[in-house]
Amino acid sequence: MKKILIFITLIICASSYSQIKLPRLISDGMILQRDIPVKIWGWSSPNEKVEISFNKKKFQTMSSQDGNWTIVLPAQKAGGPYEMILSASNTIALKDILFGDVWLCSGQSNMELPMERVKDKYKDSIAKADNPNIRQFLVPDQYDFAKENVDLSSGEWRSVNPQNILNFSAVAYFFASEIYAKYKIPIGLINSALGGSPAECWISAEAVKKFPEYDAEYQKFKDGKLGTQIEERDRKINTDWYKSVNQQDEGLKNHWSKPDLEDSDWATMNIPGYWADNALGNTNGAVWFRKEVDLSNLKATNAKLILGRIVDADSVYVNGNFVGTTSYMYPPRKYAFDPKFLKEGKNEIAIRVINNTGRGGFVADKPYQLIIDNDSIDLKGSWKYKLGTKMLPLPPQTFIRWKPVGLYNSMIAPLKNYGIKGVLWYQGESSTKKPAEYAALMETLINNWRTEWKQGSFPFLFVQLTNFMDPKTEPGESNWAALRQQQKNILAVPNTGMAVTIDIGEWNDIHPLNKYDVGKRLALQARKVAYGEKNIVSSGPLFKEMEQKGNQLILSFTDVGGGLIAKNNAVLRGFEIAEKDGKFVWANAVIEGNKIKVWSDAVAQPFKVRYAWADNPIEANLFNKEDLPASPFEATLH
Known part of the structure; x- marks a missing residue:
């Protein structure tokens, strides 16, 4: 009986790749790294002959006993498009292949942040975006502590056009545009970044052993059981908290969004601002806001509310009609709505704000406007407000995806056979709690990736933290400054470059909108470090x-x-x-x-x-x- 089970298992394993299968990266529209031998790899039946027809030549190999195979193509000059035929028990035809420079773009949210978030700032760039020689592969946000993954669950190569560009990393796109304008070679961007991630998430299990604290934490989550327990607990706590808010909120029960509500007894406060600075004090829960706007000569064809940033979540109504919601504090609030919701005379805007911890309210130095066609009405100033329900603060969530090694296993390991020109890295905000270790962490990460890619000391270009938070009038300590010093120290690692951004941040936004200058400064670093321009000034002092x-x-x-x-x-x-x-x-x-x-x-x-x-x-x-x-x-x- 045991022998029969083993035989059945072998049949299942062999049949799992009864036909040739390719990793997600090896697909139509891919950009392959020029000027170096190129790995094409995949899976098939054990001991199967695999053949690639490319550029009028054939390349063959036999798959291993476990069905793995790799064929190395000779180095190619920049250009294309090419086709590639892969044959085994089945045939796969890949089309529209280019050779150029491939950049792995990683880090946290400021690398991840898409052009969609900055579309109002860069309207012309988006409208004119049409370059099939710049392409992005968006790696799905996943983590795995158990093992290094061999493939990605999804993803495809997309070229630049006015539709696709909205999903491109803004920093990476502007970098690619600068490099393409200079050298006229195809640029591939592998966008593998995740908001909030500290550096240790992106280091392999073997490399993280240099840091006993992080290795110990990784070992706790390695089998997945603890992570599952914590996520289930957090999910229940989160669900119960928001369920209680919705059940207890007097504003929902009594329809405080309706335009004819009697609100003469509501208190007033100025927006932008935080209700902790007003009569409510530092209260968590749901708070409602209302403002009357008088309109005349109304002939609207388009209408939009711009509501800066709100801490934490909001739901917005115009004359009782729901027009939009955002579930967390960081995205800018921009709600387009049907202009039929507006009317001549008095109009009522209502906002329900849920704040789960800390100070709730409306972030200063952001636009708050009602835009009707080409006219805008400033919504700053006095608003009426009333507490819908008071809650204890929501207990902090444990972000399992940010634990050591998990992102490396799922979002970096599947990429390491794919040849690259170098790395663009924008991360550090989530590492400011312990800045003293950052240079050592990053040196480990850089060496780890270079070892795994087996391409030598490829260029590693990174962004130094920008300016953020309230300015201080006197000298003092700063974790953000200490981490910037650690980033500067990383330049001791060979073949690295740093883009300084201390002048282009926003005091009230950890995601500043100026991504063009970040990309441009990374491109200056690339021109020196990666492309060997000797006379270029690539950095400030x-x-x-x-x-x-x-x-x-x-x-x-x-x-x-x-x-x-x-x-x-x-x-x-x-x-x-x-x-x-x-x-x-x-x-x-x-x-x-x-x-x-x-x-x-x-x-x-x-x-x-x-x-x-x-x-x-x-x-x-x-x-x-x-x-x-x-x-x-x-x-x-x-």
Whole structure:
């Protein structure tokens, strides 16, 4: 009986690939890496002959006992389109294949963020987007702790056109556009990024052993049981909390969205703002807002509400008609609706806001408007509000997908046979809780990926954290600044490059809209690191070394380009110094040639210097003449 079972199992295993099967990446429209031998791989029946017909030549191999096979094609120049025929017990024809440069684009939400989110800022770019030589493969967001996956569950190659571009990573698209404009070669983008992910998610099980804390955490989740238990618990807690909100909310029970509601007894507050700063205090639950808008000469063909950002979730009504909802705090609220919902005279806008923890309300310095055709009505100012129901804060969720190794196994391991030019990396926001370890984590990640790809030290280009959160008026500690220093330290790893973005963030948005300059600055790094342009200025000033002269520190920099400048001919700002006690004070700073002299009358023996050392260093204005910002830094005399 046992022998029969084994025989049946072998038959099932062999028949699972009775026909040749290809990984998702090897498909119509793919862009393959030029100028290097190219792996084409897949699965078939055991010990089966597999043949590829390509470019008037044939290439053959035999599959292994477990049905795996790989054929290596000789290096090809950039170009195409080509066709490829794969034959075994069945035949697969692949079409529209290009050879060019393939960039793996990874990290967290600022890499993941699609053109859809920035479509209002880049309307012309989207309208004109039509380039079949730039293509993206979007890797599905999945994780697996048990094993390294050999394939992806979904995904296909898509070329740039006004429809497809909305799903492209904005940073990656603008990078690709710059590189294509310069070199006129096809650019493939493998978009494998996930919002909120810390660096340790993207490292293999073997490599993460260098970090005992993360290895121990990975081991806890390896068999999947603990993760399943936690997710089921969190799902129940989350479901019960929102069910209670909906059951208890007086606004839902009594239809506070209807336009003729008697709301004369409602309190008022200014929007944007947080109700914690008003009579409600720091309350969680559901809060309703209402505002009356008077319209005349109404002949609308299009209508839209722009409601900035709301913490955390919202549902919006116009004259009692539901027009849109968003379930979490980060996306901008833009709700197009049928203009028939509007009427001459008084119109009522109602917003139900659910806040599950922290301070709920409307984020400042964002647009709040009713747009009717080409006219806009400012909705900022006084709104009526009333508490629908008060809740205890929702307990924090455990994000299993962010645990070590899981994303590597599911979103990186299936890619490593696919030849690439290099990596674009935008991540770090989720690693700011423990910045001191970041450079070591990233050096491990870079070496891990280079080892697995077996392509040598391919270029690894990354984005330094931008400016974010409230500015501070006095020197102080900052985890975001500390992580930027760690990112600068990563440049010690060979064949890396860093795009500095300290000047293009938004204080109130962890997802700043300016993705064009991020992509452009990554492209400058690529032109130097990956494409070997020797005379290009690819970076703003990077601190090199310093010496002490009396009560002054003399700072030297690399990447000064055409020269150091204080942007807009202003006084140089953002420098602070300290003696050995580490008590930093603001410092005077002047440019002298390609060096900077820094001092303070309050510091007799300067020992340490910092520049742009804050979450949001709004006064940091050191640039080179090529208009590239200096990297923030901290340095100590040796």
